[in-house]
Amino acid sequence: MIDFTLSDRDQKILDRVREQALVVREYARYFDENEHEFPPDELAEAKDHPSVIGDLMQRGEGDSGIGTLGMLISMGETWGDYSVRIRRPVGAGLGNAAVSASGTPEQKKQWAGLTLAMAITEPGCGSDPSQVQTTAVLDEATNEWIINGEKIFVTAGCRADGVVLWATLDKSAGRAGIKSFVIEKDTPGFVVAHKEKKLGIRSDDTAALVFTDCRVPRSNLIGGKEEIPKAGSGGFKGAMKTFNMTRPGVAAFGLGMAEAALDFTRETLEEAGVELSYGAGAAAQAAVVEKFQRLEASFEATRLTILRAAWLSDQGQPNNMEASVCKAKGGSAVREITQGCIEILGPMGVSREHLLEKWFRDVRITDIYEGTGEIQRMIIARTLFDYTRADLS
Ligand SMILES: Cc1cc2nc3c(=O)[nH]c(=O)nc-3n(C[C@H](O)[C@H](O)[C@H](O)COP(=O)(O)OP(=O)(O)OC[C@H]3O[C@@H](n4cnc5c(N)ncnc54)[C@H](O)[C@@H]3O)c2cc1C
Known part of the structure; x- marks a missing residue:
């Protein structure tokens, strides 16, 4: 049976995450308006707020699995801000998830202390990775890969220690x-071209990268398998495994801001004397209350899809489709909720005096990266109805 009741230990962890998020929220507007600056690695208040990682790793009887609790923590953190953190985490990049999903034991050890971004998207290639133009050519004489190409919109591209690059x-x-290959910063031929300027999540560091005759050791190919598998043999699916836990994470980030x-909105309505009664039924409610409660219901439904995907992963069960379900549902729900x-709230909702207009801009990313909503719906259709890629093109 699936049971999401929280143990005392887990509830205490989430309470501490929420306290930290309240501190972080004080910095949210500043880094939204000063996009050229990076948030500090550690806020001054960090000394009063020890990390929750130690408690998170101690799992006991009745505690949630790490994946499930991790989703609730992600929601709690973005309730403060999308990217500002009381202390910047190490080793939590999307590239780290790729090494963890597909790297050899030696590779996992080699890059354990680094934060790795993930670079797939190129000026002419987004949703369809088969169009990747960046090349990797083996130089047998030196046992090195020579990388040439350009990557855009790489999250954490400026500050990460390196990237996992698809070529x-x-x-x-x-x-x-x-x-996919790991390329560390300071490798000759690897240049951070610029930091992107964006509609939302402006505190997030998103970069364009250029690789010119960039040489990396032969052993930097993740998983070590140099042969090209026959079409349909599942070689590419291995690379896509990375997303089975990161997609629920993206949905959780967005949902944390939607919760904020x-x-x-709830506090503002209550201050204005609007009574949010839950027993009366839609017909007996003021229109504004009914509308608000529909948004709350959408929030709850999305939360359950995220927890289900994470719970399956904690149980070691496949969750490929559920990861897409929560990402697709999350992408549309957070837009519906913030809008x-x-x-x-009317004018108050769009005033820069408050953070609501910022959350509306910030959640837009939920439906874009790690596969847009349209792409998630195609994955769901392929899984549910056995459609092939060709059927849906
Ligand atoms: C802030 C930000 C951070 C990002 N971080 C990263 C990162 O860290 N690493 C990285 O590699 N990329 C990153 N990206 C890029 C992101 O993953 C891509 O933008 C996304 O995959 C979509 O690709 P695209 O923009 O080229 O759009 P396109 O693929 O050109 O798609 C355009 C539109 O067409 C739709 N579409 C495409 N194909 C189909 C289809 N077959 N059927 C129906 N509709 C379709 C899409 O849903 C979309 O609405 C980031 C983007 C942003 C904005």
Whole structure:
């Protein structure tokens, strides 16, 4: 049976995360308005707020699995801000998830202390990774890969210690020819071209990267398998495994901000004397209350899809489709919720005096990276109805 009741230990962890998020929220507007600056590695208040990581690693009888609790922590953190943290985490990049999912034991050890970004997207390649144009050519004489290409919109691209980069060994092989490589900063030929300027999540460091005759050791190919698998043999699916826990994470980030928007709207309505009664039924409610409660219901439903995907992973069960379900549902729900809150509060919702307009901008990313909503719906359709890629193109 799935049971999401929280143990005392887990509740205490989440309470501490929420306290830290309240501190972080004080910095949220500043880094939204000063996009060129990076938030500090550690806020001055960090000394009064020890990390929760130690408690998180001690799992006992009745405690949630790490994946499930991790989602609730992600929601709690972004309730403060999308990227500002009381202390910047090490080793929590999307590239780290890729090494963890597909790296050899030696590789996992080698890059354990680094924060790694993930670089897939290129000026001409986003949703369809088979179009990756960045090349990796083996130099047998030196046992090195020579990387050439350009990557855009790389999260944490400026500050990460390195990237996991997707490149093709053979363009004619399509998806099967694509491999991922770790490239550390300071490798000659690896340049951070610029920091992107964005609609939302402006405190987040998003970069464009250029690789020119950039040489990395032969052993930097993640998983070590240099041969190009036959089409349909599942080689590419291995690389996609990375997303089975990161997609629920993206949905959780967005939902934390949507929760902040709901909390702000609820408090404002209550201060204005609007009674939020839950027993009366829709017909007996004021329209504004009914609208608000629909947004709350959407929030709860999304939260359950995220927890289910994480719980399956904690149980060691496949969650490929559930990861896409919560990402697709999350992407649309957080837009509906933040926009609905703005509609309820009117001018106050769009005023820069408050954070609601910022949350509305910030949640937009939920439906874009790690596969857009359209791409998640295609994955769900393929899994549920056995459609092939060709059926849906
Ligand atoms: C802030 C930010 C951070 C990012 N971080 C990273 C990162 O760390 N690493 C990284 O590699 N990338 C990152 N990205 C890039 C992101 O993953 C891509 O933007 C995304 O995959 C979509 O690709 P695209 O922008 O090229 O759009 P396109 O692929 O050109 O798609 C355009 C539109 O067409 C739709 N579409 C595409 N194909 C289909 C189809 N077959 N059927 C129906 N509709 C379709 C899409 O849903 C979308 O609405 C980031 C982007 C942003 C904005």
